[in-house]
Amino acid sequence: MVTFADIETAAARIAPHVKRTPVLTSDWFDQRAGIRTFFKAENLQTGGAFKLRGGVNFVLSIPDADIGRGVVAFSSGNHAQAVAIAAGIRGVKATLVMPDDAPKSKMAATRARSGEIIVFDRLKEDREAIGRRVAAETGATLVPPFDHELIIAGQGTAAKELLEETGQVDALVVCLGGGGLLSGCATAAKAMQPGIKVFGVEPETANDWALSIKAGQIVEIPPPNTIADGLRAPKPGKVTFPIVQKLVDDVITVSEQEIVETVMFLLDKMKIVVEPSGAVAAAAILFGKLPPGINTAAAIISGGNVDWELLRSFEG
Amino acid sequence: MVTFADIETAAARIAPHVKRTPVLTSDWFDQRAGIRTFFKAENLQTGGAFKLRGGVNFVLSIPDADIGRGVVAFSSGNHAQAVAIAAGIRGVKATLVMPDDAPKSKMAATRARSGEIIVFDRLKEDREAIGRRVAAETGATLVPPFDHELIIAGQGTAAKELLEETGQVDALVVCLGGGGLLSGCATAAKAMQPGIKVFGVEPETANDWALSIKAGQIVEIPPPNTIADGLRAPKPGKVTFPIVQKLVDDVITVSEQEIVETVMFLLDKMKIVVEPSGAVAAAAILFGKLPPGINTAAAIISGGNVDWELLRSFEG
Numbered sequence: 001m002v003t004f005a006d007i008e009t010a011a012a013r014i015a016p017h018v019k020r021t022p023v024l025t026s027d028w029f030d031q032r033a034g035i036r037t038f039f040k041a042e043n044l045q046t047g048g049a050f051k052l053r054g055g056v057n058f059v060l061s062i063p064d065a066d067i068g069r070g071v072v073a074f075s076s077g078n079h080a081q082a083v084a085i086a087a088g089i090r091g092v093k094a095t096l097v098m099p100d101d102a103p104k105s106k107m108a109a110t111r112a113r114s115g116e117i118i119v120f121d122r123l124k125e126d127r128e129a130i131g132r133r134v135a136a137e138t139g140a141t142l143v144p145p146f147d148h149e150l151i152i153a154g155q156g157t158a159a160k161e162l163l164e165e166t167g168q169v170d171a172l173v174v175c176l177g178g179g180g181l182l183s184g185c186a187t188a189a190k191a192m193q194p195g196i197k198v199f200g201v202e203p204e205t206a207n208d209w210a211l212s213i214k215a216g217q218i219v220e221i222p223p224p225n226t227i228a229d230g231l232r233a234p235k236p237g238k239v240t241f242p243i244v245q246k247l248v249d250d251v252i253t254v255s256e257q258e259i260v261e262t263v264m265f266l267l268d269k270m271k272i273v274v275e276p277s278g279a280v281a282a283a284a285i286l287f288g289k290l291p292p293g294i295n296t297a298a299a300i301i302s303g304g305n306v307d308w309e310l311l312r313s314f315e316g
Numbered sequence: 317m318v319t320f321a322d323i324e325t326a327a328a329r330i331a332p333h334v335k336r337t338p339v340l341t342s343d344w345f346d347q348r349a350g351i352r353t354f355f356k357a358e359n360l361q362t363g364g365a366f367k368l369r370g371g372v373n374f375v376l377s378i379p380d381a382d383i384g385r386g387v388v389a390f391s392s393g394n395h396a397q398a399v400a401i402a403a404g405i406r407g408v409k410a411t412l413v414m415p416d417d418a419p420k421s422k423m424a425a426t427r428a429r430s431g432e433i434i435v436f437d438r439l440k441e442d443r444e445a446i447g448r449r450v451a452a453e454t455g456a457t458l459v460p461p462f463d464h465e466l467i468i469a470g471q472g473t474a475a476k477e478l479l480e481e482t483g484q485v486d487a488l489v490v491c492l493g494g495g496g497l498l499s500g501c502a503t504a505a506k507a508m509q510p511g512i513k514v515f516g517v518e519p520e521t522a523n524d525w526a527l528s529i530k531a532g533q534i535v536e537i538p539p540p541n542t543i544a545d546g547l548r549a550p551k552p553g554k555v556t557f558p559i560v561q562k563l564v565d566d567v568i569t570v571s572e573q574e575i576v577e578t579v580m581f582l583l584d585k586m587k588i589v590v591e592p593s594g595a596v597a598a599a600a601i602l603f604g605k606l607p608p609g610i611n612t613a614a615a616i617i618s619g620g621n622v623d624w625e626l627l628r629s630f631e632g
Contacts, residue, residue, distance in 0.1 A: 019341075022338030022340075022357075022360075024338075024360060026336075026364060041338075043587045044338075044586075044587055044588070046343060048587060105584075203414060265474045267589055268421075268589075270360070270588060271364060271588060271589040271590075271620035272359055272360075272588060273583055273584075273587040273588065273589065274587075293568065304587035
């Protein structure tokens with residue numbers, strides 16, 4: 001299990017390379033939601049997402065003997081860009097295996113960070129297998145997107161920073177894809193504020209976590225179709241699942257419509273660009289999905305790499 | 317003249333009601349501009365603009381004997397919303413005189429803040445005269461948009477906070493409409509860092525300041541047509557002009573195209589929503605308008621109340 005000490009170690013390791021992003025509040029949001037909410041704006045992180053935290057923590061931990069052969073990662077976008085930036089810090093090559101339907105903006109940004117991209121068919125090919133093949137052929141180190149203790153510890157630094165600024169709150173609300181961010185953040189939150197309630201949020205159409213928690217074991221769903229492209233992992237991770245199972249109070253789902261409306265609300269009223277995946281935690285709060293008795297909440301805005309074309313197509 | 321002590325007094329007075337907005341950086345921006353830039357994100361201020369600083373400083377200074385009769389202001393939008401919020405703090409009524417072509421989003425937000433709006437024709441009627449008439453008829457206190465020492469001192473708190481965080485920089489870059497923000501910020505900057513260069517930036521099509529500084533006296537231009545609706549004041553203020561004349565190193569102009577491209581850059585790469593007026597300082601840096609020798613800059617992002625329809629029409 002990842003410990004709070006691991007998160008503190010990660011925080012010290014990544015500090016020179018990762019922004020301490022601002023904590024934002026909005027009286028518009030609070031009024032409509034009925035909950036005083038503090039947002040950790042990881043959309044303003046370098047690379048536009050929290051992924052840099054885990055990526056840098058992992059890549060800085062690769063032994064000198066191995067790092068020269070570079071790194072490889074599979075990702076729909078934000079992890080790819082993070083690994084490309086992390087590789088740059090160590091001066092090595094990054095190869096990114098990305099699905100062919102990844103947002104174009106994320107692919108372009110990854111290329112701009114000097115990452116080399118291999119495209120695959122998300123519905124037919126296994127990205128993990130391709131990633132492992134590249135790793136085997138080149139000797140590059142595979143940087144897992146979420147299911148690794150160093151990744152989880154890195155992501156946990158987001159909640160650590162957030163709760164340091166907010167002080168005591170009733171709840172922490174975090175999006176759920178592979179579970180790396182939530183596992184790390186729940187670990188930090190329960191260590192810092194043992195009485196805090198922690199909620200994971202995922203799209204209704206990508207409810208592998210809700211099904212898995214209910215079943216008491218990992219349940220895989222068919223490749224999910226959701227506008228939240230960062231939350232399309234079809235099943236919980238082997239490392240993240242038991243952490244979420246132990247520390248998280250509940251898993252909440254939000255509809256596609258709720259996600260899109262929240263993206264527009266954050267854009268229009270809070271003046272920040274948030275990608276659909278990054279808005280699901282805020283959506284759960286805005287649309288009254290938390291249980292009664294929650295008056296203050298801390299939420300992670302996980303990323304801002306919006307594909308405007310995709311967003312417009314969902315707006316209808 | 318406004319002094320740094322006035323700005324410190326304002327800072328203490330407004331602190332309970334005004335956010336200390338974050339200072340943002342972007343490696344994308346720095347790379348393209350060739351200047352390490354620190355942005356004061358006043359688009360994330362309550363009301364979506366820096367205007368709350370001066371508005372609250374002024375309204376909190378109105379004597380108890382007068383405040384009961386309410387306040388009145390004339391504004392294209394952001395000052396109106398600020399005055400409505402400030403009036404709410406004191407529990408009194410705000411009447412806002414707004415041009416009929418003010419962005420609809422700004423009118424709607426002002427109404428949502430319980431402000432009562434009187435619309436006038438910007439090209440035919442004199443908003444100052446209407447404001448003064450309302451003040452005379454109702455006994456309401458007129459809250460000037462920029463040309464008053466309490467307003468200027470309030471706006472100066474933005475630069476004070478910014479330079480407290482950045483430490484020494486080569487330049488401070490601020491937008492220029494009526495000159496309230498620049499006057500206050502220049503006063504703070506030159507007091508805190510006597511060697512700093514201070515630049516004002518205005519749209520090419522609203523270059524009343526550039527003309528006035530060149531002429532050595534206040535020059536009025538016809539009602540300007542620029543997408544930067546917050547910078548359409550046709551002439552410098554009587555109080556702001558001598559301050560800018562004395563403290564500001566140069567006035568720079570940017571084109572409509574440069575403004576729109578900067579808005580899109582800030583949206584796409586920095587994940588923040590910035591209105592055209594709020595982007596002109598960034599535009600001057602991004603498009604190489606600063607003189608050589610500037611390696612680090614602090615810039616104010618003055619507001620985020622974008623009218624999306626208007627922006628799309630300029631994008632073409």
